[in-house]
Structures are given as C-alpha cells and as structure tokens.
Amino acid sequence: MDTPLDSAHTPAYEDVRTAPRASRALATEAVHAGRDDLARQGLHAPPIDLSTTYPCHDSRAEAARIDAFAADGAALDDAPIYGRLGNPTVARFETALARLEGTEAAVAFASGMAALSAVLLARATEGLRHVVAVRPLYGCSDHLLTSGLLGTEVTWTDPAGVADALRPDTGLVMVETPANPTLAEVDLRAVAHACGSVPLLVDNTFATPVLQRPAGQGARLVLHSATKYLGGHGDVMAGVVACDEELAGRLRRIRFATGGVLHPLAGYLLLRGLSTLPVRVRAASATAAELAARLADDPRVARVHYPSIGGAMVSFEVHGDPHAVIGGVELITPAVSLGSVDTLIQHPASISHRIVDEDDRRGAGVGDRLLRMSVGLEDVEDLWADLDRALGKRPGAPRVKGLHEAKG
Numbered sequence: 001m002d003t004p005l006d007s008a009h010t011p012a013y014e015d016v017r018t019a020p021r022a023s024r025a026l027a028t029e030a031v032h033a034g035r036d037d038l039a040r041q042g043l044h045a046p047p048i049d050l051s052t053t054y055p056c057h058d059s060r061a062e063a064a065r066i067d068a069f070a071a072d073g074a075a076l077d078d079a080p081i082y083g084r085l086g087n088p089t090v091a092r093f094e095t096a097l098a099r100l101e102g103t104e105a106a107v108a109f110a111s112g113m114a115a116l117s118a119v120l121l122a123r124a125t126e127g128l129r130h131v132v133a134v135r136p137l138y139g140c141s142d143h144l145l146t147s148g149l150l151g152t153e154v155t156w157t158d159p160a161g162v163a164d165a166l167r168p169d170t171g172l173v174m175v176e177t178p179a180n181p182t183l184a185e186v187d188l189r190a191v192a193h194a195c196g197s198v199p200l201l202v203d204n205t206f207a208t209p210v211l212q213r214p215a216g217q218g219a220r221l222v223l224h225s226a227t228k229y230l231g232g233h234g235d236v237m238a239g240v241v242a243c244d245e246e247l248a249g250r251l252r253r254i255r256f257a258t259g260g261v262l263h264p265l266a267g268y269l270l271l272r273g274l275s276t277l278p279v280r281v282r283a284a285s286a287t288a289a290e291l292a293a294r295l296a297d298d299p300r301v302a303r304v305h306y307p308s309i310g311g312a313m314v315s316f317e318v319h320g321d322p323h324a325v326i327g328g329v330e331l332i333t334p335a336v337s338l339g340s341v342d343t344l345i346q347h348p349a350s351i352s353h354r355i356v357d358e359d360d361r362r363g364a365g366v367g368d369r370l371l372r373m374s375v376g377l378e379d380v381e382d383l384w385a386d387l388d389r390a391l392g393k394r395p396g397a398p399r400v401k402g403l404h405e406a407k408g
C-alpha cells in the first residue's frame with residue numbers, strides 16, 4: 001500500500017516531473033494545485049469561465065494557434081480560442097489532478113466513458129486496435145471493449161497472461177484495481193512490466209490518488225470516473241485521464257474532434273472536490289474497514305471483499321436475497337454510483353454490471369448475491385444499524401431491533 005491510512009505523514013511528491021517547486025505533500029497539493037495564480041490575481045475562489053468562444057482581432061495569429069493545436073494538441077497556454085480546444089476553469093482541475101497522480105498532464109472529459117472512448121480512439125487511429133484487458137472492469141468499460149463499438153478488439157486475460165496476450169497491433173492494456181465491483185487487486189508493477197512498450201491504462205476510480213498512484217508503478221494512463229470520489233458529492237459527472245504530455249496531446253485532439261468536453265461548472269466543482277479528497281477518503285475508509293470487519297463476522301454474510309490498500313468501497317455476498325437488502329435500507333442510499341458523502345449500495349448484477357454477459361460476469365467473480373457499498377461520511381454506528389436491519393433476521397436469533405424500532 002502506497003499510503004497507509006493511519007500514517008500521520010502523507011508522502012511527498014518527489015518524483016513529479018512537473019513539479020514547479022520543492023515537493024509538497026498530497027494534502028497540500030489537493031488544496032493548492034491548480035490555484036497557484038489566484039493570489040497574484042487577488043482572488044481566493046477560482047473564477048468560473050463560462051465562455052464558449054473568445055474574441056480576437058488577429059485572425060492570422062489565431063490561425064497559427066489552431067494549426068499548432070491541430071499538430072500536437074498542446075494545451076493552449078495563452079488566450080483560449082473556443083471551448084472545445086480548452087477552458088481555463090477545466091484546465092485548473094486538469095493541472096490539479098495531474099499533480100495528484102504524478103503525471104505531466106491530465107485531460108478532462110464529459111464522463112468516465114467519454115474519457116475511455118477517447119483513449120481507445122487515440123490508439124485505434126494509430127492502427128493499434130487490439131486491447132488486452134483484465135476482468136472485472138466497470139460494466140460499461142467491459143461492454144465497450146467486448147462489443148467493439150469503437151472498432152477495437154479485446155483479449156480478456158488474467159494478470160499473469162498479459163504478456164502472452166500482446167500482439168503487434170496491441171495499443172493498450174487495461175486493468176482496474178481495486179476492481180469494480182469485486183475489489184480484486186492487480187499487482188501494477190508486475191503488469192506494467194509484462195506490458196513492455198504497450199501503454200498500461202489503470203482505472204484508479206476506486207483507489208483515488210490518495211491510496212494509489214499508478215503512474216509511479218508503471219502505468220502510462222490513469223483513468224478516473226471523476227463523477228465518483230474526485231467530485232465527491234454526487235453532483236457532477238466527469239471523466240479524466242492523467243498521462244504524459246505526448247498522449248495528452250492526442251487526447252485533446254480527439255476531444256476537440258469528438259466534442260466530449262467537460263462543462264466549466266463541472267471543472268469548478270471537481271477542483272473544489274479535490275481539496276477535500278484526502279480527508280474524505282481517509283474518513284470514509286476508516287468507516288468502511290470497520291463495516292467490512294463487522295460484515296465478515298456476520299452469519300448473514302457469506303463473503304466480504306475489502307482491498308488490502310483499504311478504501312471506502314466494501315462488497316459482500318449475502319446468504320439471503322440481495323434485493324431484500326436494497327429494499328430494506330433506510331439511511332443508506334439505494335443507488336448506483338459511488339464516492340459521494342452519503343453511503344450508497346447497489347446490486348451489480350442488476351445495475352452496474354447488468355450490461356455484461358451473465359456468464360462473463362459470473363466468471364469474473366461478480367456473483368448474483370454480491371452487493372457493492374460505497375461508504376460515505378456518516379457515523380459508523382448509524383450505518384451499521386441500518387445495514388443490520390436491512391440484512392434481516394440473524395439465523396437462530398430473534399430479529400435485532402433497528403435504531404428507529406428501538407427508539408419507538
């Protein structure tokens with residue numbers, strides 16, 4: 001584990017290539033990255049630039065800048081031109097996320113799936129249409145690869161089979177760790193080694209850079225559904241890819257051409273979300289670890305999945321009807337998605353992984369009785385009382401009274 005949850009000191013970013021100054025700890029970067037110019041401008045909160053276009057009387061200069069962008073997709077470092085080429089508010093979030101992940105750049109999109117689509121298109125347009133991937137992945141990622149909707153072809157393998165699955169036209173290796181929804185973990189250094197020169201993409205949505213920074217372990221692309229922990233409040237949909245500047249240029253060009261841009265207000269909310277990311281992840285993870293331990297001891301629960309790196313996600317298989325648990329929660333929100341301040345629970349076989357072929361889903365360890373819970377910031381005892389009630393009668397014991405029943 002990169003960052004022990006109980007560590008008093010968070011690791012400094014000594015290996016960040018883009019570091020403009022002496023290294024700063026994660027918690028400091030979370031609050032300050034992407035905001036370095038604000039004090040000079042006499043501002044505290046970042047401005048939200050809603051412009052779709054930008055006036056310029058010098059068409060020759062604008063033409064040259066568009067030519068330059070079309071050639072290498074380099075971020076516009078002076079005046080913006082048009083919203084699809086880049087937006088200053090979104091750029092603040094991109095800068096901040098790149099610093100947290102320890103990459104040269106990051107490119108934000110309208111959703112995590114738009115971000116993954118851009119990566120696949122960027123590789124396919126180089127003639128590298130083959131993808132090697134490890135299950136499980138988030139259900140829609142699995143579907144996008146399996147269906148070949150973007151003209152790609154996938155070989156599914158386990159981590160040990162990655163090297164053998166590579167072909168001359170392999171453009172990408174993709175893993176998610178901890179994986180959605182089983183929380184299975186992949187040894188990133190080993191897989192990165194097996195990839196050779198093929199870029200490894202790691203979906204880091206569940207771990208966040210607070211618990212794991214894949215770029216430091218050999219990943220060339222780090223994907224987030226920023227809708228989840230990065231935003232952190234269930235009110236912004238977004239995706240982002242952290243990577244080196246060369247790949248970022250390709251992704252910006254794809255974004256420009258296909259239009260899957262992030263709205264500036266979403267960029268603002270994400271930057272704001274990042275500032276509390278370390279605090280939120282550590283607090284929710286401590287609660288999740290406690291709930292995982294109580295579930296593991298519970299006779300109504302067949303199996304608990306909780307990653308060795310920790311985190312705020314807990315998955316568990318019940319002996320009884322998983323739908324009854326979803327129907328029975330009162331405090332916990334019965335909804336798909338994750339990473340919000342409130343605790344969410346969902347049944348992957350019905351929702352997040354519904355679109356995956358049943359046999360493939362079960363083969364990846366996503367069973368019919370598996371429930372996935374995203375632990376939020378509520379008090380652990382209130383959450384346990386709700387879970388305990390929703391899990392129903394303990395075998396051989398009278399039904400445990402819930403908090404409200406006990407009070408009433």
Ligand code: MET
Pocket residue numbers: 138180225336337338351352353
């Ligand atoms: C539309 S289903 C899923 C949304 C989200 N990516 C999740 O895993 O919960």
